[in-house]
Amino acid sequence: MGQRQDTHDRRNRGLWIGLALPGAIWLLVLFVAPFYVMLSVAGGGINEFFQTVVPVWNPLHWSSWNLSAVWHDIVGHGAFIGPPAFRTFLYTAIATAITLAIAYPVAYFVSRYGGRRKTLFLVLLIAPFWVSYMMRMLAWIDLLQQGGFFNSALSFFGLPGNTNWLGGKSVTVILGLVYGYIPYVILVLYAFLDRIDQSMLEAARDLGLSRWRTFWHVTIPLSKPAIIAGTFITALPMLGDYFTNQLLSGAPGTTMIGNVIEGQLGAPGETGQGAVLALMLLVVLLIPMTYYVVSTARTSREYA
Amino acid sequence: MASTVGQPTVAPSRAEPVVQRQRRLPGGNPWRRPWGMEGFTWLYIIWSILPIAIAILFSFNKGASQATWQGFSTKWYIGKQVTSVLHNPGLHHAVIQTLVLAVLTTVICVPIGVAFAIGIDRWRSRTSNGLNFLMIFSFVIPELLLAVALFLLVTQALTFIRLGTPAEVAALVVWNISWPAIIVRARLVSIGRSYEEAAADLGASRLGAIRRVLIPLLMPAIFASAVLVFASTVDDFVIVEQLSSTANTQPMSVLIYSNVHGGLSGPALNALATIMLVISLVAALIGFIGYRWMSRGERTKGGAEALTGIAGM
Numbered sequence: 001m002g003q004r005q006d007t008h009d010r011r012n013r014g015l016w017i018g019l020a021l022p023g024a025i026w027l028l029v030l031f032v033a034p035f036y037v038m039l040s041v042a043g044g045g046i047n048e049f050f051q052t053v054v055p056v057w058n059p060l061h062w063s064s065w066n067l068s069a070v071w072h073d074i075v076g077h078g079a080f081i082g083p084p085a086f087r088t089f090l091y092t093a094i095a096t097a098i099t100l101a102i103a104y105p106v107a108y109f110v111s112r113y114g115g116r117r118k119t120l121f122l123v124l125l126i127a128p129f130w131v132s133y134m135m136r137m138l139a140w141i142d143l144l145q146q147g148g149f150f151n152s153a154l155s156f157f158g159l160p161g162n163t164n165w166l167g168g169k170s171v172t173v174i175l176g177l178v179y180g181y182i183p184y185v186i187l188v189l190y191a192f193l194d195r196i197d198q199s200m201l202e203a204a205r206d207l208g209l210s211r212w213r214t215f216w217h218v219t220i221p222l223s224k225p226a227i228i229a230g231t232f233i234t235a236l237p238m239l240g241d242y243f244t245n246q247l248l249s250g251a252p253g254t255t256m257i258g259n260v261i262e263g264q265l266g267a268p269g270e271t272g273q274g275a276v277l278a279l280m281l282l283v284v285l286l287i288p289m290t291y292y293v294v295s296t297a298r299t300s301r302e303y304a
Numbered sequence: 305m306a307s308t309v310g311q312p313t314v315a316p317s318r319a320e321p322v323v324q325r326q327r328r329l330p331g332g333n334p335w336r337r338p339w340g341m342e343g344f345t346w347l348y349i350i351w352s353i354l355p356i357a358i359a360i361l362f363s364f365n366k367g368a369s370q371a372t373w374q375g376f377s378t379k380w381y382i383g384k385q386v387t388s389v390l391h392n393p394g395l396h397h398a399v400i401q402t403l404v405l406a407v408l409t410t411v412i413c414v415p416i417g418v419a420f421a422i423g424i425d426r427w428r429s430r431t432s433n434g435l436n437f438l439m440i441f442s443f444v445i446p447e448l449l450l451a452v453a454l455f456l457l458v459t460q461a462l463t464f465i466r467l468g469t470p471a472e473v474a475a476l477v478v479w480n481i482s483w484p485a486i487i488v489r490a491r492l493v494s495i496g497r498s499y500e501e502a503a504a505d506l507g508a509s510r511l512g513a514i515r516r517v518l519i520p521l522l523m524p525a526i527f528a529s530a531v532l533v534f535a536s537t538v539d540d541f542v543i544v545e546q547l548s549s550t551a552n553t554q555p556m557s558v559l560i561y562s563n564v565h566g567g568l569s570g571p572a573l574n575a576l577a578t579i580m581l582v583i584s585l586v587a588a589l590i591g592f593i594g595y596r597w598m599s600r601g602e603r604t605k606g607g608a609e610a611l612t613g614i615a616g617m
Contacts, residue, residue, distance in 0.1 A: 018423070019419040020432065033457060053460060055461070102348060108341070130584045132580050135580060138577050139359035140355055142355075237447065239446055285446065289445065
């Protein structure tokens, strides 16, 4: 990276801008603009007669009518948004914890002890990544239905085998979330753990640390970025999930915030409130998302 | 594991090669294979693959049951008059729509994303940093929020982008643009600038150097990202569900979702899901072979590296 290169870059600036332009326009028109429309719908009104949305484009004229309606639904009398919102964070927290507890040992084992069979392990770990989410849920619906294999297996071992697992059980939804998102996490964890310098671990062992203490004092600190990245890539999509609970339960007792947003968006006269709720979720997620984006950008700059 | 803690550890001498350390040392060997973890890994693999294998198996079931095997048959694919994938218009429309969306999205998304990555990497300024942030944001935002925002955009503002295939493709491109952008950018960084400079010193124009030197070097990354965009579009559900209009613009994932609770019978849905799986696996296989072939000259790329390369890491 010398002076000469800088002048090269400067002279060709027009070319670089030209190359970046189509992607930049696409992002501005279809990523930034949509959220402005969302704000305009949230701050807009409705056509009383047709019950359709009337967006207000000027920020100075935005009303807080939808916002107060949603706020009333969250904390007011007969609030119906509170329980799904609480459930969303609870499910996400439990499912993320279980996902990491399963994914970490698997990724750790394959990256450190995969040996000659590493390619085989990787094929098997990547396989679910290529199976669509819908099919993986469909497979569990087949297994968990009444008279399905899971109940048969339970009664084979003398346990009650007539449970309706798909009838609105939180445990089914949480395990469905784990099953759905775990392949991505394992791959991300593996990519990080595989880069840990083995000689660090050997040094720790040579200096007399036991297996556990090596793991605790060397491996865990070194894999902190992997755990953070894994937490983000599981938790963020889970917070916006609305289909896993629909597929595996469909009962009102397991709805999440995504279902409320989706429902309001399609309901006549409530689109604006759906927009407000989506924006609220976005605001809550903005801090973790920014943290993740900044740390990702920093890592890629360090590599450069 | 605990057994080694209390005992005085026999420190292996340094000269001894690592390979021999792994198994030969008597009890208390700190380098022994962790059987517990290996068993756990295999349990995980079984848990992750067995349900899918059973679903595939039962798509070939003669009866409509999902739990009792009644003999092999392909009637849910081609045989049955009304409810097989071949004969049910809704089902085979969904297959076609999925393929149309995947091809269109890949063809539009990959060139834009690659050009974006090169441009952002070289045009170092505040603006390019901002655009880079924006691109990574599009990668981490929950899909539902983006889908809802895009739905409002095309219904309230840019109504010339009609719901259905146009809106679906426009949205899938923006949702997937981070794959080529991130993967190609990482590759650009690892290639460095020397090849391009050599080409420039030898008299190539800047554009010529990009076309003749940089693009061939980027080919494995471009190819891997194309495979990922294709597969992720086949798998996509949230965006296409929000932005599809009539039944004709519903791809396979949406059709499966809306028929799970009642509607089409189980084996036909399993057959549809199996077709979806085959499409993804063919893409993955092409990707794996192509990636190995394209990066054949470099170091000794093993299978493991090609696999992680194709998975976008």
